[in-house]
Amino acid sequence: MTLITDVRLRRILDSRGNPTVEADVLTESGGFGRAAAPSGASTGEFEAIERAPTEAIAAAREHAVPRLVGEAYAGNQREVDSILRAADGTDDFSEIGANSAVAISMAAAKAGADVLGAPLFQHLGGAFRGRNFPTPLGNVVGGGEHAADATDIQEFLAAPVGAPSVEDAVFANAAVHGEVADLLEERGVPSGKGDEGAWAPSVDDEEAFEIVDEAVSTVEDEVGFEIRFGLDVAAAEMYDADSETYEYESADISRDTAEQIEYIADLVREYDLAYVEDPLDENDYEAFAELTDEVGDRTLICGDDLFVTNTDRLAEGIEIDAANSILIKPNQIGTLTDAFDAIELATENGYDSVISHRSGETEDTTIAHLAVATDAPFIKTGAVGGERTAKLNELIRIADDAT
Ligand SMILES: O=C(O)[C@@H](CO)OP(=O)(O)O
Ligand SMILES: [Mg+2]
Incomplete structure (x- = not known):
């Protein structure tokens, strides 16, 4: 048929x-x-x-x-x-x-x-899928390769971990995005948006932390459930292999690997970060493992450029406890089968899967279904913007139909 x-x-x-x-x-x-x-x-x-x-x-x-x-x-x-x-x-x-x-x-x-x-998530995941929904990680401030003259850290991500429903979570992320805009205006900082719809103000990372932290607390008080935040450092983009340093250009700071590990660990503690993606270079499994050893019990250390949705690279990481989470991007590996295999290997080894969009997107909603089908605990697909809301609204629809 x-x-x-x-x-x-x-x-x-x-x-x-x-x-x-x-x-x-x-x-x-x-x-x-x-x-x-x-x-x-x-x-x-x-x-x-x-x-x-x-x-x-x-x-x-x-x-x-x-x-x-x-x-x-x-x-x-x-x-x-x-x-x-x-x-x-x-x-x-x-x-x-x-x-x-x-x-x-x-x-x-x-x-x-x-x-x-059948809905796509059921075809992929079976009759019993549709009970659990991923927590959406919403990009609210960012720079790196996604916007010029903005933060060095690529993404500051709202994480509404206490949301009672996917709908509440999606709206909470949008509210944090809106609150960030208000705070930027109060500070007199003009801002456009980056590729994923996050605000891309010309501030250094330190100021971005202050703003996102405040925005998250304000919205948390309004909605009455726990919202934390996280990062995609995209550290491979700031790593200089010749000098073996991480270059934070907007703050004019250079950190060697040991300093980078300490810096990220301090941020995790200071801001109680729920999630840290690619905090170190994509070739440095050992440094990933050191950081995971230090703070992996209190946050997700997620490999994106490190693992590229590839089971061989993930297996290498599992071997030395390089992380405790993997980003899953079907186009990084080429097929849904490969993406499923990576998720399965991750789950078997206690790694959380985070299904993810790319910075260049379309209205395609497959990843929303993939997240539900595989019972993934998180999905990263922006906070606002048509190609982002396509996935977020699909999640709301799936939840609506499933319950
Ligand atoms: O680094 C990332 O995680 C992604 C998506 O946020 O960005 P890009 O698609 O540009 O690799
Ligand atoms: Mg990434």
């Missing part, structure tokens, strides 16, 4: 105004799935390769589409994804592009769900 009869690929716009790949998968019994690849700016060195969309589309049409049409069943995700891997023939999807691969992989999942008449 879910035999694939057509795979259509096209270029569409992403939220940064760049082209990206969209795929439609059609099946014999009229099933239809559509999905689009997101795109990163602070990409990890070890991610699967995103090709220019025109090239990725041409290569996928030549190598992958003929192997799928009339041959594969959209309902059999592992089969679809292994065909994508075989058609590509490389380890990192550098032939058909991870952007074509992930768009087809996700579109096939949606077509499979469509034939069943």
Whole structure:
């Protein structure tokens, strides 16, 4: 019934105004799935390769589409994804592009769900999914590679850990975002927004901590449940391999690895941070392990550029307790099967999975379903902005339908 009869690929716009790949998968019994690849700016060195969309589309049409049409069943995700891997023939999807691969992989999942008449999260996760919902981490202030002349730390993320429902959590994050705007105005700091809709004021990290801390406390008092906050340091972007230092340009501070570990550990204690992503360079498993040893009992230390949703890299990290959490980005590895495998390995080893958007996004909502399907404790998908609210509102809808 879910035999694939057509795979259509096209270029569409992403939220940064760049082209990206969209795929439609059609099946014999009229099933239809559509999905689009997101795109990163602070990409990890070890991610699967995103090709220019025109090239990725041409290569996928030549190598992958003929192997799928009339041959594969959209309902059999592992089969679809292994065909994508075989058609590509490389380890990192550098032939058909991870952007074509992930768009087809996700579109096939949606077509499979469509034939069943089931929501995507249920097709992926089974009949008993839909009881638990992830806590959304909402980007409220940021800079790094996502905005010029703003903070060095890439993302300050509201974490409404005590929210009684996903809806309350989503609105709490939006309220923190709004409160930050008020505080910036009070301080006379003008601000535009970065790629993910977070405020991108020209302040150093220290001032950003003060503002976010205050905004979180104010909203916490208003809503009456616990809100903490966290960071995506995206430290690989500030690491200078020659001098072996982390360069905080807006504050004109340089930290060696030991100082970086202490700095982050102090921040975790001072602000009771709920979450710290990529606090150290993507090649430095040992430094990650030192920090995790120091503060891993009180916060999540999450590997994004460190693990790149890759089970081999995650296994290496598990071996030495490099972290206690992994960021999951399907386009970082190329297929939903690979993303699921990474989540499973993480869960088996007591790591929390955080399903994540990219800085360049579309209206695609697959990650909202992926988070519910895999019972992931967290999802990182912004706080405001159309391509971000697409996922947040989908979570609210899933919760509404499931309960
Ligand atoms: O670093 C990250 O976690 C992501 C998403 O927030 O950014 P990008 O997509 O630019 O890699
Ligand atoms: Mg990151």
